[in-house]
Amino acid sequence: GAVVSQHPSWVICKSGTSVKIECRSLDFQATTMFWYRQFPKQSLMLMATSNEGSKATYEQGVEKDKFLINHASLTLSTLTVTSAHPEDSSFYICSARATGTVRIGLFFGSGTQLSVL
Amino acid sequence: AQSVTQLDSQVPVFEEAPVELRCNYSSSVSVYLFWYVQYPNQGLQLLLKYLSGSTLVESINGFEAEFNKSQTSFHLRKPSVHISDTAEYFCAVSPTTSGTYKYIFGTGTRLKVLA
Numbered sequence: 001g002a003v004v005s006q007h008p009s010w011v012i013c014k015s016g017t018s019v020k021i022e023c024r025s026l027d028f029q030a031t032t033m034f035w036y037r038q039f040p041k042q043s044l045m046l047m048a049t050s051n052e053g054s055k056a057t058y059e060q061g062v063e064k065d066k067f068l069i070n071h072a073s074l075t076l077s078t079l080t081v082t083s084a085h086p087e088d089s090s091f092y093i094c095s096a097r098a099t100g101t102v103r104i105g106l107f108f109g110s111g112t113q114l115s116v117l
Numbered sequence: 118a119q120s121v122t123q124l125d126s127q128v129p130v131f132e133e134a135p136v137e138l139r140c141n142y143s144s145s146v147s148v149y150l151f152w153y154v155q156y157p158n159q160g161l162q163l164l165l166k167y168l169s170g171s172t173l174v175e176s177i178n179g180f181e182a183e184f185n186k187s188q189t190s191f192h193l194r195k196p197s198v199h200i201s202d203t204a205e206y207f208c209a210v211s212p213t214t215s216g217t218y219k220y221i222f223g224t225g226t227r228l229k230v231l232a
Contacts, residue, residue, distance in 0.1 A: 006160065032218060043207060043224045044161075093160050097218045106218060108153075108160040 003027055004096050006109025013084055014117055021079045021112045023094030029074035030096035034106065035067070038091040050077040084116045119144040119210050123223035130198055131231050138193040138226045140182075140208030148210040150191040151220070152182055155205040164206070167191065203230045 003026040013019050023033055031052045036044040048069050049057040056069035066088075068080040077096075081088050091113050095106040120143045130136045142148065149168050153161040165176040172184040182193045191208060208223040 004160075009158075034218075034220075041225075041227075043222045046219065049219070091158075095161075095220075106163075106220060108162070110160040111158070113158060 004094065004107045004109045006094050006112055008112060009110060010113040010115075012115045012117065015085050016083055019081045019084055019114060021081075021092055021094070021114075023077045023079070023096065023109050025075045025096045025098075025107070028096075028098040030077075030098065031074060033071060033077040033094055033096045035069060035077075035079050036093045036095070038093060038111075040091075044093060047079075052077075081114065084114070086116045089114055089116045119146075119148060119212065119221045121208050121210055121221055121223035123208055123226050125226050126224065127227045127229065129229045129231060132200055133197045135196050136194065136198050136202075136228065138206050138208075138228065140191045140193065140223060142189050142191065142208075142210045144189075144210060144212065147213045149213055150182075150184060151209040151211070152180070152191070152193050153207045153209060153222075155207065155225075157204075161207065164193070198228070198230045200230050200232060202228060204228060 005024045007022045033050040035047045037047050038044050046059050047062045050069045050071040052071045052074050058064050071077040091111050093111045094109045097106050122141045124139050151166045152164040154164045155161050165174045167174050167184045175181045180195045182191050184191050205225045205227050207225045209220045211220045
């Protein structure tokens with residue numbers, strides 16, 4: 001099956017710093033990627049839809065200036081948490097869908113655990 | 118709009134016993150349905166999906182789910198569970214006309230298999 005690589009798998013940072021998370025589709029091209037946030041023992045909440053070559057579409061309540069998304073190529077999307085604060089600590093997961101195939105379904109990265117001190 | 122309900126937040130079951138994880142959905146349009154499994158500190162892995170055709174779908178590791186349109190359900194079952202099946206299971210739907218593949222997830226069911 002398709003492989004989506006997410007890096008780093010965990011990161012600890014100081015409050016006020018920025019953290020970048022990468023999501024790569026390794027064996028397929030993805031015009032669309034998604035970023036989710038998951039709190040402990042809760043479901044995934046869609047944060048934004050990342051479209052290659054255009055601006056991301058954010059869900060209601062998600063701060064665009066805080067969670068910067070860049071989808072510069074068909075295999076890479078990045079999420080930057082700017083000026084991170086402890087309340088941003090969470091598990092972030094990306095997913096990607098294949099382009100130009102009849103494959104249906106999303107392929108998920110392994111997630112990034114962010115801890116802001 | 119769509120919504121997914123997983124009524125059971127936790128399901129404890131003894132090893133080799135059968136299990137059913139319930140999923141109900143609400144949607145005004147037709148949807149694709151999915152079950153994903155998440156192991157601790159990992160991303161989601163697709164377990165099985167219903168797109169069209171036979172309403173009974175099976176996975177390679179013994180799970181199966183049946184789409185029931187009249188009851189808007191997509192319950193997940195396994196006749197005999199193993200310790201290794203202990204994980205969080207998420208049901209999800211995506212509108213068939215959704216060009217964005219926007220998924221709506223349920224709140225998850227934690228399956229704990231006891232020895």
